[in-house]
Amino acid sequence: MTEQARPLRRIEIRQQNETLILQAAEKVFAEAGFGGATMQLIADMAGLPKANLHYYFATKEDLYRRVVQNIFEIWLHAADSMDKAPGPVEGIGAYIDAKMEISRRHPDGSKVWASEVMHGAPVIQDYLETTLRDWTTGRAELIRAWIKAGKMAPVDPEHLLYMLWATTQHYADFGHQIETLNGGKPLTNAQWQAAKDSVKSMILRGIGAV
Amino acid sequence: MTEQARPLRRIEIRQQNETLILQAAEKVFAEAGFGGATMQLIADMAGLPKANLHYYFATKEDLYRRVVQNIFEIWLHAADSMDKAPGPVEGIGAYIDAKMEISRRHPDGSKVWASEVMHGAPVIQDYLETTLRDWTTGRAELIRAWIKAGKMAPVDPEHLLYMLWATTQHYADFGHQIETLNGGKPLTNAQWQAAKDSVKSMILRGIGAV
DNA sequence: TCTTTTCCTGACCGTATGGTCAGGTTAAAC
DNA sequence: GTTTAACCTGACCATACGGTCAGGAAAAGA
Numbered sequence: 001m002t003e004q005a006r007p008l009r010r011i012e013i014r015q016q017n018e019t020l021i022l023q024a025a026e027k028v029f030a031e032a033g034f035g036g037a038t039m040q041l042i043a044d045m046a047g048l049p050k051a052n053l054h055y056y057f058a059t060k061e062d063l064y065r066r067v068v069q070n071i072f073e074i075w076l077h078a079a080d081s082m083d084k085a086p087g088p089v090e091g092i093g094a095y096i097d098a099k100m101e102i103s104r105r106h107p108d109g110s111k112v113w114a115s116e117v118m119h120g121a122p123v124i125q126d127y128l129e130t131t132l133r134d135w136t137t138g139r140a141e142l143i144r145a146w147i148k149a150g151k152m153a154p155v156d157p158e159h160l161l162y163m164l165w166a167t168t169q170h171y172a173d174f175g176h177q178i179e180t181l182n183g184g185k186p187l188t189n190a191q192w193q194a195a196k197d198s199v200k201s202m203i204l205r206g207i208g209a210v
Numbered sequence: 211m212t213e214q215a216r217p218l219r220r221i222e223i224r225q226q227n228e229t230l231i232l233q234a235a236e237k238v239f240a241e242a243g244f245g246g247a248t249m250q251l252i253a254d255m256a257g258l259p260k261a262n263l264h265y266y267f268a269t270k271e272d273l274y275r276r277v278v279q280n281i282f283e284i285w286l287h288a289a290d291s292m293d294k295a296p297g298p299v300e301g302i303g304a305y306i307d308a309k310m311e312i313s314r315r316h317p318d319g320s321k322v323w324a325s326e327v328m329h330g331a332p333v334i335q336d337y338l339e340t341t342l343r344d345w346t347t348g349r350a351e352l353i354r355a356w357i358k359a360g361k362m363a364p365v366d367p368e369h370l371l372y373m374l375w376a377t378t379q380h381y382a383d384f385g386h387q388i389e390t391l392n393g394g395k396p397l398t399n400a401q402w403q404a405a406k407d408s409v410k411s412m413i414l415r416g417i418g419a420v
Numbered sequence: 421t422c423t424t425t426t427c428c429t430g431a432c433c434g435t436a437t438g439g440t441c442a443g444g445t446t447a448a449a450c
Numbered sequence: 451g452t453t454t455a456a457c458c459t460g461a462c463c464a465t466a467c468g469g470t471c472a473g474g475a476a477a478a479g480a
Contacts, residue, residue, distance in 0.1 A: 035246025117387045128390045159408035166380030180338045198369035206416025
């Protein structure tokens with residue numbers, strides 16, 4: 001016998017379906033890219049008729065935009081731990097931890113983000129020019145302060161940030177390659193921990209902060 | 211007056227057109243992804259009628275496969291400099307130089323490769339499992355030998371390689387983001403040199419090889 | 421010169437896709 | 451209980467895409 005569920009309230013319905021669609025969309029966009037993704041595939045994965053997607057999201061591009069924005073939020077919040085740190089060992093160490101955790105928990109989101117930027121950021125360009133640029137200059141200053149205080153070597157802050165982004169996101173974006181080189185098996189808990197430790201020790205030593 | 215050119219020979223025609231098509235395809239696949247690219251767009255960019263593409267390449271997927279294989283070749287040859295080096299400073303330094311140069315000269319190729327891997331390597335999976343795996347284990351052994359000889363710190367060779375790939379390719383795959391953060395302007399010669407130097411110094415110090 | 425082979429392309433085809441819409445169902449408001 | 455507004459969806463449409471093909475042009479070979 002199927003359970004006799006209480007009928008869902010309006011707001012619940014809306015939220016549940018939007019979440020369902022966004023999750024399915026993230027996966028399909030990550031696997032197929034924007035051009036290769038189809039509304040039908042997303043609908044099937046969400047378990048909803050295609051027309052219903054268009055009730056919640058007017059166009060494929062609207063849906064895609066929402067997916068990208070969601071990822072951007074997560075991306076930005078990863079830096080919170082960096083700010084209130086006394087020095088690079090704690091700050092950058094925590095940032096690496098946070099970004100590695102994102103790569104592990106949200107690999108699809110990371111891929112969609114990478115794809116969006118690779119294709120010239122057609123929908124997120126304004127964020128790059130405002131939010132991301134502000135974010136970057138802010139952290140660069142923080143790093144410069146650490147350098148001035150003698151807490152790390154005088155490296156170029158921008159290139160350090162690029163290195164942090166590249167290295168951590170690689171574990172999501174190129175996860176398939178890593179898995180293949182790992183004998184076709186996903187990284188275990190221990191291997192993820194080893195990856196984190198490797199990245200942290202190499203980068204922290206690389207910026208002279210040990 | 212247009213120049214009165216000698217009629218092209220068969221082989222020349224074939225080679226010229228294939229090159230033209232492959233160059234256009236690389237660009238379009240990089241900009242739009244496999245799903246977003248259209249044969250018409252590639253044809254227009256190559257200055258040939260669409261039907262002519264299908265004369266040289268049976269299907270869109272065939273054309274794509276050729277593009278990906280071309281990139282893989284370049285990718286592999288970048289490591290030649292690493293092998294005959296006496297130690298990590300020269301070997302890894304040269305490898306970083308080579309890969310940064312690829313990011314600069316072949317950003318489209320790098321993007322196509324990234325896209326292919328991100329989508330689960332549908333056409334290049336066998337290469338990952340054979341050529342790339344062999345390549346990787348070979349370099350990992352080389353790195354272990356350097357460690358054993360006391361020429362660098364005992365880092366995990368696999369994660370070091372991932373870091374090298376990630377960091378260098380970032381300048382191609384996320385070139386648009388870097389350009390945006392650089393005030394909307396492409397990196398100058400001097401900035402590329404600074405990027406190379408930054409990456410090299412951070413990584414070489416990070417593996418204790420200075 | 422004549423024949424053969426390769427190269428070339430406008431016109432065409434079947435299919436898949438993003439998006440629409442009329443009409444129905446269900447929760448909320450009164 | 452009745453009305454209203456939100457939610458839902460099967461059927462449909464216009465378009466764009468990958469791919470085909472018949473027939474012509476041009477180079478190579480005899």
